[in-house]
Amino acid sequence: MASDPLERLRLALREAAADQFAGILADGLGSRLREPTDQLLAVGVGSQERELRHFRGGLDRFDERGRQDRSRVVAHGLRLCMTLTAVRSDASEAAQPRTRRRKQDLGRRLGKSSAAANDSMAAPVGRDGTPAVSEVDAAVAPDVSAVEDRRTPKRTKQSATKKGATKQGATKKGATKQSATKKGATKQGATKQGATKTRGTKQSASEAQEPTSTATARPKPGAANEAAAVSTLPADAPELAALRAAAEVRFASVDVLSGVGGRTRDKLSARGLATIEDLAYLLPLGYEDRRHTSSLADVEEGASVVVDGVIRRFGQGWFGGRYSATLRVEQIQANGARLGLEAKWFHPVGGLGPRVTTGAPVMLAGVVKRYRGKLSMVHPEVLDPELGLGIALRYPVVEGIGQRTLQKLCRAAIERLRAAELAEPLPLELVRAHALPTQIDALSMLHDPPEDLPEPALQALMRRDSPAHRRLAFEEFFFLQLGLVRQRGVYRSTPCALPPLAAGSFDRERLRACLPFEPTAAQWRVIGEIERDLGRPKPMLRLLQGDVGSGKTAVAFAAALAVIDAGSQAALMAPTEILAEQHRSSLAPWCELAGVRVGLLTGSTPRAQRTSLLALLAAGEIDLLIGTHALLVDGVDFSRLALVVVDEQHRFGVEQRGALRGKGEAPHLMVMTATPIPRSLALTAFGELDVSVIDELPPGRVAPHTRVFAGARSLGRARAALVDRVRAGDKAYVVVPLVEASEAIAASDVEATAAAFRKLLPKHELAVVHGRMLGREKDAVMQRFRSGEVQVLVATTVIEVGVDVPDARAILVEHAERFGLAQLHQLRGRVGRSPGYSECLLHTVNERSSDAGERLQVLEASTDGFVVAERDLELRGPGEVFGTRQSGIPRLRFASFSGEGMKMLVAAREAALAIIEADPHLARHPVLRIELRLRTGDAQLWAGESG
Numbered sequence: 043m044a045s046d047p048l049e050r051l052r053l054a055l056r057e058a059a060a061d062q063f064a065g066i067l068a069d070g071l072g073s074r075l076r077e078p079t080d081q082l083l084a085v086g087v088g089s090q091e092r093e094l095r096h097f098r099g100g101l102d103r104f105d106e107r108g109r110q111d112r113s114r115v116v117a118h119g120l121r122l123c124m125t126l127t128a129v130r131s132d133a134s135e136a137a138q139p140r141t142r143r144r145k146q147d148l149g150r151r152l153g154k155s156s157a158a159a160n161d162s163m164a165a166p167v168g169r170d171g172t173p174a175v176s177e178v179d180a181a182v183a184p185d186v187s188a189v190e191d192r193r194t195p196k197r198t199k200q201s202a203t204k205k206g207a208t209k210q211g212a213t214k215k216g217a218t219k220q221s222a223t224k225k226g227a228t229k230q231g232a233t234k235q236g237a238t239k240t241r242g243t244k245q246s247a248s249e250a251q252e253p254t255s256t257a258t259a260r261p262k263p264g265a266a267n268e269a270a271a272v273s274t275l276p277a278d279a280p281e282l283a284a285l286r287a288a289a290e291v292r293f294a295s296v297d298v299l300s301g302v303g304g305r306t307r308d309k310l311s312a313r314g315l316a317t318i319e320d321l322a323y324l325l326p327l328g329y330e331d332r333r334h335t336s337s338l339a340d341v342e343e344g345a346s347v348v349v350d351g352v353i354r355r356f357g358q359g360w361f362g363g364r365y366s367a368t369l370r371v372e373q374i375q376a377n378g379a380r381l382g383l384e385a386k387w388f389h390p391v392g393g394l395g396p397r398v399t400t401g402a403p404v405m406l407a408g409v410v411k412r413y414r415g416k417l418s419m420v421h422p423e424v425l426d427p428e429l430g431l432g433i434a435l436r437y438p439v440v441e442g443i444g445q446r447t448l449q450k451l452c453r454a455a456i457e458r459l460r461a462a463e464l465a466e467p468l469p470l471e472l473v474r475a476h477a478l479p480t481q482i483d484a485l486s487m488l489h490d491p492p493e494d495l496p497e498p499a500l501q502a503l504m505r506r507d508s509p510a511h512r513r514l515a516f517e518e519f520f521f522l523q524l525g526l527v528r529q530r531g532v533y534r535s536t537p538c539a540l541p542p543l544a545a546g547s548f549d550r551e552r553l554r555a556c557l558p559f560e561p562t563a564a565q566w567r568v569i570g571e572i573e574r575d576l577g578r579p580k581p582m583l584r585l586l587q588g589d590v591g592s593g594k595t596a597v598a599f600a601a602a603l604a605v606i607d608a609g610s611q612a613a614l615m616a617p618t619e620i621l622a623e624q625h626r627s628s629l630a631p632w633c634e635l636a637g638v639r640v641g642l643l644t645g646s647t648p649r650a651q652r653t654s655l656l657a658l659l660a661a662g663e664i665d666l667l668i669g670t671h672a673l674l675v676d677g678v679d680f681s682r683l684a685l686v687v688v689d690e691q692h693r694f695g696v697e698q699r700g701a702l703r704g705k706g707e708a709p710h711l712m713v714m715t716a717t718p719i720p721r722s723l724a725l726t727a728f729g730e731l732d733v734s735v736i737d738e739l740p741p742g743r744v745a746p747h748t749r750v751f752a753g754a755r756s757l758g759r760a761r762a763a764l765v766d767r768v769r770a771g772d773k774a775y776v777v778v779p780l781v782e783a784s785e786a787i788a789a790s791d792v793e794a795t796a797a798a799f800r801k802l803l804p805k806h807e808l809a810v811v812h813g814r815m816l817g818r819e820k821d822a823v824m825q826r827f828r829s830g831e832v833q834v835l836v837a838t839t840v841i842e843v844g845v846d847v848p849d850a851r852a853i854l855v856e857h858a859e860r861f862g863l864a865q866l867h868q869l870r871g872r873v874g875r876s877p878g879y880s881e882c883l884l885h886t887v888n889e890r891s892s893d894a895g896e897r898l899q900v901l902e903a904s905t906d907g908f909v910v911a912e913r914d915l916e917l918r919g920p921g922e923v924f925g926t927r928q929s930g931i932p933r934l935r936f937a938s939f940s941g942e943g944m945k946m947l948v949a950a951r952e953a954a955l956a957i958i959e960a961d962p963h964l965a966r967h968p969v970l971r972i973e974l975r976l977r978t979g980d981a982q983l984w985a986g987e988s989g
Contacts, residue, residue, distance in 0.1 A: 047081035052123045054078065058116045072104030075119070082126075089308065090126055097122055288972060291462040292319040299454050309442045310451075321455035322485050323935065324448075325514075326435040329503045332407055333431050333493060338373050338381040338417060341410045348431065349373065349383060349419075350405045356398040358391070367391050371404055383410075383417045391424065403427055407434070433491050433500065452489045456482070467973040468517060472953055476516060477509070484510035512946070515937035519950035523725070524970065525978050527951075527958045530730035534580040539707040540610050540684035541579075548573045549607065553600050556635045564738035565593050569600045571734050575710065576604055582710035587718060588736030589907040590871025591743055594714045595625065597736065598687045599632055601712060606638055606665045610684030613705070614668045617690050619644045619817040620824060624846055625689070626668050633666060643669035643678070646817040673705075680705050688713040716871065717864050718907035720915050723939065725947055745905035746853075746874035748882045750898045752890040760854055760885040765802050767852035767881065768833055774852040776836045777869055779860045781812045790856040796836040808834040811841065842868045848876035858884040859894035863914035866898075867907050916940055 054074045079098050087094050100115040296316060297307045307316075315321055336347040351373035358367035369385040385406055408422030425431075437448045460482050466473070467481060479487065487510040491503060502508035548569075554560070561569070568586065575582035588594045602612035616622040626642045633640045641655050641664040658664050662681035667673065683706030713731065724733055739745075751760035768774050776799060780791035796810050809832040811823045820840065826832045828847050835841070835850075842865060853873050858866060866884065874880040884901065888894040900913045937943055957967065964971040 047078035047085070048123065048126055051075065051078035051082065051119065052127075055116055055119045055123060058112070072101055075104065076101045087126060089311075090122070092312065093122055093125075287462075288464055289976060291459060291464060292976075293317045294458075296321060296451070296455075299451060299458070302451065306443065309440060313438075313440045315440065318455045318458055321452050322459055322489075323514075324437065324452055325488055325936070326437050328436040329491070329500060330407070330434040330436070331497075331500055332425070332434045335405070335431070337375060338383055339375055339379070341417070343410060343412050346407075346409050348405060348407045348425065349410075350403065350427070351383070353398060353400055353402050353404050354382070355400070365389060369398075369404070369406075371406065381417075383419065384413075385419045385422050387421055389421075432493055433495065435489070449489070456485050456489055459485070465969045467969060468520065469957070469967065469970065472520070476512075476949065478513040478516060479509055481513065481517065484513040488514075507942070511936065512942075514935075515943065516946055516950055518934060518937045519947050520954060521974060521977050523947075523951040523954035524958070524974055526730045527954050528964075528974070530583060531958060531962055533583065533708070533730070536581070536708040537579050538581045538684070539682065539709060540576070540605055540608060543573070543576045543604060543608060545577060547608075548576075548604055552607075552636070553603060556599075556603070556632045557596060558631075559596075559740065561596060562593060562736075562738045562740055564588075564736045565597055568597050568734040568736055571732075572597070572601050572712070573604070575732075576601070581708045582712065583731045584712045585719075585724065585731040585733045586712055586714045586736070587724075587733065588714075588716065589718065589739070590716050590868065591875055592716075592736040592739055594689075594716065594736060595628055598689075598712065598714060599629060601710075602666050602685055602687065603636055603638065605684045605710070606636075608684070610682045611659075611662070611664065611680050611706075612666045612685040612687065613673060613680070613683060614666065614687040614689065615673050616668070616670060618840070619646060619670055620820055620840070620845060621689065622668055622670050623821060628846070629666070629668070638665045639663060640666045640668065643667060643672050644817065645670060645672050647672070678705065682706070683709050685710045685712070690715060690717070716907075717868060718911040720908070720912045720939070721944075723915065725951055742877040744874060744877065744879070746851075746870055746880040746882045748870065748884065748901050748905075750858075750890065750895070750902055751883065751885045752888060752892075752895045752898070754887050756887075757856065757885055760856070760883050761798070761802065763881075763883055764852055764854040765799075768803055768806055772852050773827065773830070773847060773850040774834050774854070775841060775850060775869075775872055776834065777841070777853065777855045778836065778838065779857050781814055781838055792836055792838060795856065799834055799836065803834060806833045807831060808836065810836045812838040813840045839865065839869070841872060845872055846875060847872070850875070851878060851880040852883070853881075854883040854885065856885045857887065858898055859886040859888055863897060863900055863910050863917070864907075866901055867910045870901065 058075070076098070079094065079101060083091065083094060083098065097115070097118055100118065104112065104115065294317060295307065296302050296310050296318065297304070298318070299321075302310075310316065310321075315324060330346060332348045334348070335350045336345075338349060338351075341347050341349070349371065351371040353369065354372045355370040356368070358365070360366075365388060367387040367390075369387075369391075371383045371385065373381050373383070375381060383406075385408075405425040405427050406419060406422040407425055408419040411418050411420070435445075435449055437445055437452070440448055443451075464482075468478075472478075473480065478484075487508070488503070491500070495503075499508065503510070550569075553569075572582065572584065575584060586594055586597060588597075598614065602614070605612055614625060616625055622642060622644055626640065629640060632638075641659065643652065643655060647655070655664070656677060656679070659667060660679045660681055667680075672678070686706070686709050688711075711731075724731075749763070751757070751763075764774055764776065776795060778790035778792055778795050792810050792812050796808060800808055807826075809823045809826060811820050815823075823832070823835070824845065824847075827835045827850075830849075839861070850873050853869060855861065855866060855869055861869070870882040873882060882901075884898050886894055886898055890896070890899070897913075897917055900910060904910060937946065939947070957964070957970070961967055964974070
């Protein structure tokens with residue numbers, strides 16, 4: 043086990059993430075996360091300490107949390123580990139003596155290897171023989187020392203004492219704390235009397251201690267992306283200067299702005315606003331028209347208005363332990379009438395100043411209400427009459443920084459970008475074709491709308507569908523699609539290891555002989571699409587969608603049989619051991635008839651059996667290997683892998699899919715899902731894949747009938763309905779949100795629910811299964827359920843995918859409001875897998891008229907998984923439909939998948955496809971190339987290219 047606490051924390055978090063994908067809520071994980079976190083806090087992590095303590099607080103009672111809460115904590119931890127690793131990397135780089143860094147830099151400029159400049163280190167060399175640009179050069183500034191000075195501008199001052207330091211950082215009496223000990227020389231060679239000048243390197247003692255100051259600095263946002271973008275370029279690449287110039291401005295720290303000191307910088311960074319670009323893209327949440335004052339005679343109740351007048355009375359104080367302030371404002375009308383308004387605050391009032399003078403002018407902005415027949419405002423904003431009226435912007439809250447300060451900083455960031463005259467990232471023909479403003483004009487409009495902005499344009503800003511909003515949304519979709527299309531081209535640029543199958547070599551009669559049923563027309567159509575893919579020299583990239591029970595496994599078997607008959611191997615990866623075992627059980631009789639040698643590899647495979655299996659695999663004696671994440675580890679070596687099938691693909695990260703694909707030489711890839719993916723998500727998360735849909739169920743398969751039991755007292759009726767089905771002879775599932783009771787979450791748990799059903803069904807056998815059980819324990823329970831020894835299975839969502847018990851005809855989901863629609867549709871798919879009537883019962887404590895109740899009624903109204911998925915996307919957004927970002931679904935900042943967003947996505951994809959088809963390497967689009975590098979930082983997009 044790793045001794046480094048950061049590495050141990052990272053490994054534990056990755057294990058937790060893998061468990062989350064598999065639906066496992068493992069015991070003891072909280073303690074394994076807390077121990078290295080506490081060690082990191084003990085040794086210190088500099089400016090990340092606050093963030094780390096926040097993460098540590100989330101680990102309390104971690105094992106008692108639900109799946110979604112765990113996912114949020116784990117995701118937070120993984121992001122934090124990346125940041126800490128980057129900080130450590132910066133510190134390590136800064137620890138090199140400056141002479142060594144300068145020698146390396148000089149060596150690069152002269153075209154020499156780093157070994158010639160420094161005996162102890164070797165620099166990478168580019169494909170053309172020139173030294174490659176290293177991560178040091180990838181720091182945004184052209185000179186490393188300039189970057190260091192910008193990151194720690196006060197280092198020199200900190201290294202000198204009040205009495206005055208020498209040029210080397212030593213005091214008159216001796217070296218400072220940063221440069222030497224009290225009695226004698228430091229490790230850097232200071233003498234007893236004080237640190238002397240090092241003539242050869244001009245290195246001061248304070249400079250030699252750079253790791254101390256640098257380690258506590260936040261990593262430079264964007265540096266990782268830029269490092270990856272630059273690392274594949276030779277030192278003399280023409281793009282390099284433009285790449286650096288753009289990054290220098292966009293990724294500059296916020297403290298380059300006037301008025302931003304260390305405290306303000308830290309407050310902004312804690313909110314994720316560390317760079318100029320971060321501030322520029324911090325869009326206002328809303329706009330308010332405060333260009334005109336309103337007459338109290340004309341205002342309507344509930345309207346948000348600006349009212350001016352004079353102060354008639356002000357009182358404040360503590361009443362019953364509660365602060366209260368009341369301001370009486372009088373407004374004189376055109377006809378001389380005097381109308382009044384009363385403003386109330388229940389917190390100290392800002393903007394009125396230390397003294398409130400009767401008769402002084404005042405201006406208030408807020409919502410007008412009537413209280414006891416009088417006009418009033420609660421917590422209005424006090425405006426400064428000297429600043430005048432205008433359009434008010436409402437930004438996201440940044441702790442410790444006011445709205446006006448935030449607006450000022452955002453506008454300063456925009457002006458800095460405008461002054462740099464950076465190239466417009468989108469091709470001008472696209473900007474004109476879609477009637478979009480330029481990037482800088484769009485940002486200026488959003489942060490600083492002109493005072494004479496017409497009312498319709500202001501309303502568009504408020505609705506977030508203005509041309510400026512559309513510009514940022516289109517830009518986001520376009521570069522997302524450009525990266526996906528480019529990625530597809532990179533992967534397909536390598537010829538597949540399996541030679542193209544000859545036309546007619548796909549033996550359909552052989553397939554029919556192996557299957558116990560005749561494939562549906564939809565299955566044959568998809569098999570034909572796969573056959574055409576296998577007949578091409580480029581690797582297949584295909585997403586196979588099909589509702590529960592549509593027959594995706596048979597299609598995967600057909601693809602595997604084709605490559606195996608051609609002399610190659612296939613791999614099928616499933617997210618859970620239960621699903622992997624289910625696939626092995628389903629495929630084993632088909633494989634036996636076909637003469638296909640099949641193996642199963644999971645985390646529970648005994649060591650001796652695993653060793654034997656891997657030896658057979660490497661020798662080519664295994665044709666089809668089925669497994670879980672265990673397929674990804676080192677030592678799992680294929681002899682001639684030509685097809686990778688990933689089942690329930692949203693449970694795996696992009697890296698995991700790529701890792702399995704890397705076991706062969708450009709193998710064909712097919713990913714399958716029973717969770718229907720709306721077209722918008724398919725174009726974003728899987729835009730590099732061709733899509734096939736099995737839109738037909740086998741004959742005799744009837745979708746289950748769905749009923750919703752809503753209301754606090756509905757649980758008894760829902761359970762009674764399930765009991766009736768069990769007494770009639772059906773097997774049944776009961777699904778609950780929690781493994782065990784929680785004080786924080788009011789919902790059913792496995793043990794309490796099992797106890798309740800044992801009382802309701804004393805003559806029937808009942809068992810439980812959940813993610814904390816060992817794989818062999820779950821397998822044993824599932825086998826008892828399949829065999830009929832157990833009639834009722836109480837479970838968590840561990841049964842969500844892959845569990846196939848044909849004679850199970852009823853399922854009850856308690857507290858269904860805690861699950862997404864797509865997830866509930868998957869659970870519903872556990873029944874109705876054989877001819878006959880089946881039923882899905884959904885219980886919610888909410889009323890039918892509530893949002894949760896209306897959401898569940900979508901399942902009552904439709905059995906079409908794609909309809910359910912589209913509605914789930916509208917209601918919850920893409921990140922929640924599949925649970926984690928690991929699924930490859932991007933987190934959109936400006937664009938959306940609803941309404942006009944879908945049309946914009948299609949237009950952006952068409953534009954990206956047209957550009958890549960005409961210019962595959964973007965040689966004629968250098969600005970696009972640079973922008974894509976900065977946004978993705980993905981060196982794989984540019985593998986084999988030199989600029």
